[in-house]
Structures are given as C-alpha cells and as structure tokens.
Amino acid sequence: MTEKPHTVKSYEEQLQQLTNNLVVMGGNCETALGNSIKALCNNDNTIAEAVIDNDTVIDNFESQIEQEVVDLIALRQPMAIDLRETVTALKISSDLERVGDLAKNISKRTKLINNNLPDNLTQSIERVGAIVQKQLKLVLDAYTNRSPEIAVDVWEKDEEVDNLTNLCMEEVIKYLKSGKENVEYGSHLLFVTKNIERIGDHVTNIAEQIYFLVNGSYLEGDRPKGSQPIVNGEK
Template sequence: MTNLNEPHTAKVLDRELAELLKLIARIGGMAENQIEEASRALLERDDRLAAEVIKRDQEVDRLEADIQQKILHMLALRAPVADDLRLVVSAISAASAFERVADYAANAAKRSMVLNTMPLVPAARPVVRLMQMVKRQLHAATNAFVEGDAQQAIAVWEHDDEIDAIYSSLFREILTYMMEDPRQISACAHLLFIAKNVERVGDHSTNIAELTYFMVTGKQLRDRPKADVTSSLGYSLDDEADV
C-alpha cells in the first residue's frame, strides 16, 4: 500500500498509473480467460470446467473492487489532471466492463450445465464460434487500453457490427431449430440467452475501445455501427448475467 505521507510528485503518480494499467491488463486477461473456458465447457459438455468458471467469477469481482479502491485512493491523494485524469476515469469504467464480461461467462457456464442434461443441439457449435470471435475482440480491446493505442481501439470499434450481424444470423438459426423440432425448444432457449450475453460481451469490448479512444485523444467516438436486427423481428432477450 502507498505511504500516505509520500510526497505528491509526478514520479509517484506515474508509478501508480503504471500499476493501475497492470491491474487493468490482469482483469482483462481474467475476463478473456473466462470466456475461453466457458466456450470450452459448452463445446465439450464439461460440467467440471463450467463449475470452475462459475467459481472464478468471484476472483474477478474481488479484483474489480481492488481496482476501484486504488482509483479512489489516487483521486483523493494524487489529484491527477489532463491525460492522467482521463486514464484514471476511463479505468473505472473499463474495470466495471471486464467484471460484467466475467458475469456473462459465468452465466454461460451455468446454462451449459443445464444443457448437459439435455440431448446435444447442433446450434451449440455456432454459439461457441461466436464466443471465440468475441474473445478475440475483447483481447484486442484490452491491449488497446493498456497500450493506449487509439488506432487499435478504432479497429475494435469498427468490428462491432460484424459481431452483431453474426449474432442476428445465429438468432434466426436457433429459432429455426425450435420451430422444426419442439423437443429442442428448452435447450435452444438457453442457447439464445447465451448468444445474447455473448453479443453483449462484444458491446462491452466496443465500450472499452471507446474509453481508450477518449483516454488517448480526449475525443468521443460517435455513431457506433450496429447490425443487430433481432429486435426488429419482434423478439427481445433481457440483458441478464445471472440465472
């Protein structure tokens, strides 16, 4: 813990900012790993792995709380300004976004355990592919934030519509399975919720990219591209991370 009597020097602030970025990299890596393991648990129908994902969600929660505490400490004692203040403020939202991503992974793991009690649904594999795509998007967003890379942030931001388009296509595919075989309705309903949560992980990755761009440039990215048309189909899935 930082000595409260330590002088308020630029050197001290720089060190604490570097430590903060390391914590952001850590929580981002943990969230990414949670998505990876949740996708494996779904694909391999592995209850043990799913249970580990659910258990590790608490570790992400604790780290997010530690980050928020560190940020409050810096705001109170270091009074960062300009670029440094944008970094600290952006880190608050980024840490919260990563914690939310881990919640979605835990939810997917819980639902995969329910799915394991039912016959295998072919639509599970496309959901896993979407999870892998979103994991790569999250990885890129984390790197952009930690490295302060505005161009990489823009690249993540521009790919949000691709994830939305794939999700919309997958949504229709799962509905087709449900209509063709009513015995699969229950399993497909769980897959729909998993897919929606995964799409929300993509949104959080894009949020982190927007935070990065603001942190680096002091400007906002506007008019985010969106290609999720599921709401126009007359269906709505609540944004939920706990079951």
C-alpha cells in the same frame, strides 16, 4: 504519446499498478469467455464450474481498481492524461466485470444442459464466440499499447459481431421450432447468444474509453450496427 515519468515516484507506481491490475483483470475475462464457450460446446461441466468459481477473482479486481481510483482522486488529484487514465480505468473495470458476469451466466446455463447439442448450433456459437474473444483480446491490446487505432478497428468490427449473433439467433430459433423437447435448451441458448453479443457491446464500450483516454475526445458518430435483430422470430 509516451509520457515522461512523474517526479513523484510513488504516484507513478500507483498509476502503473492501476494499469497492471486492469490488464490482469482483462486476461481473466478473456479466459472466462473462452472457457465458457468451450464448456458449452463440449458439454464440459468441470470447465463451466471453474468459470463460475473464477468470477469472484474478476469481481475482486473490480473492487480493487475502484478503491485505487478513489485513492488516486482523493490523494493525488490527477489532471489531464492522468485524470483520463484514472477515470477510464474505473469505467473499463466496470465493463470487464460485466463481461465476467455474462461468461459466468453462460456457464451456469451450460450446467443445465446435459445432452450434446447439434453440431450446427455449437459451430454457430463457437463462430460468434471466437470473434468476440478476438475483439476482447484486441481491445485489451489497444489498452496495453494505448492505441486508439486498434480501438477504432474493434469498434468498427462490432457490426460483424452483430451480424453473426443474428445468424446464430436464427439457428437457435430453428432449433426451438423443430420440437417441443428443444424449448428448455433452446431458451438457454437464446440467452447464451445474447450474452455473447452483450460481451461484444462491452468490448466496444472499452474501445470508446481507450479512444477517449489517448485523445481526450470522444469517438464521434453512431456505433456501426449490424443487421436488425430478430423480434419474435421474424426478421
């Protein structure tokens, strides 16, 4: 539903600014996630460093958006669609900030891994990383286009993310089991895998917010879950 512009132009501009900031913040998160995986798989500390540094930009966007939301609520008292725009912007920015943190954490761990990792591991991580990146891109498209359909697609695809994460976990556990010398890097990789999965979860949270933003109702039913996660190395 395309809305008519507000009678008060400055209000319209404020809401537009909020959306723009969120889109740019999302773009930064996409880059951070992509680069963090690239840095890990290519053992590239320069890129990892850049991801860590750039996290401040993402954090600043969150503060900026929070401030704008508080201003809108205090000074404009938004209603209906405008209220949903405002409230969901706050929630989405908080999810995106976590995405940035998790990518940063992947990069911090990358800096602690000094050797090239086995190909099968990097491929596994790249595979799950790629699908989560695609999910993040799609959910940001859904936000830009106010498309609940794309949001629902993303939400439903989280199951695939879970399944790939579990496969990746199995690879990492195999690596851990194959020798004591692998314990340190393997442990980092467990966290890396978990971080990627958590990013996937934040993406589905955002998808739910977009659905609410457009429809004013909540996505019903439980989020699709993939295969059971591995506990203590056993399925």
